[in-house]
Amino acid sequence: MNIVRRGEEIRIHSVDIDLRLTLMDSAQTFHWLAVNGAYYGVAAGRPVCVRETENGVALSPTAEGDEAHFVRYFDFAREYERIGRAFAMYPAARAVGMLPGMRVLNQSAWDALFMFILSSNNNAGRIRSLTLSLSEAFGQRHEINGVEFYSIPTPEELVAAGEEKMRGLGCGYRAAYLYKTARRIAEGFPLDALSAMGYEAAHARLMELPGVGDKVADCAQLFGMGHSEAFPVDVWVERLLRAWFSEEFAGVTNRHAMARRGRELFGKDAGIFQQFLFHAARKGLIPFSEEGEKAI
């Protein structure tokens, strides 16, 4: 990795990054706009335009000292090839090599929590449209290169908007979850302190929030709190584990136990590995039947 600044632009060279895969297709974030081959959005508090270069990315506008922020956001300091090798004894680990340039983002805790509360029993397309609708209605406006986009609304902005207006945008029963959680945070729940806590303690605190169960908590921790051992288990990961890890997960009956077993088995990189397994499963790159049989 090599970082160069020119005026308001930061260029990060010699990194493995596929922006469309990471920002638009991988279902770990839902708020980015793709316009003319560039991507516009707020990256953990920094409104920015990102585009791919020959062997990396260019970001603008940026301020002095933002380099470390974007390296962290795109997780450029972690070597994903090493993770693929470390799990090479599992046939399904070819998922890592099949998705070059997918990064596991370090988003802000609230942004990740917001989007994954909306994700419950929902599909990626509608999570995205709800995220964009709520952001445009209640978030802050930004404009770069004539492209207009919005911050995800803060807890305070959601509380000011009210549950009924949120429901009016199509949130369904998730409006109550998101509104009540926003109110808890606005009233002092220490969301930003959870990143500094251990996985288990932070997980237990997150589960206190309305609309946050094991899966949403794990996604918020993995994508928004730097807890790389969090191992979210959704429908896709469950099917994949039953098919391709039947010995390792033998006797594991429910998703809560699968998530615990995933952390035990894969350790600190469990969540990174999970993201590759998840996406490969969802896209049919690693096939299996409904009964959990491998389909090679």
Added chain:
DNA sequence: AGCCAGGTTTGGC
């Protein structure tokens, strides 16, 4: 029309 979507909550054993 009925099933599914990166689930959570609630109420019954």
Added chain:
DNA sequence: GCCAAACATGGC
């Protein structure tokens, strides 16, 4: 503790 059903919404 574990399990089933209810919960809004839109796309296929």
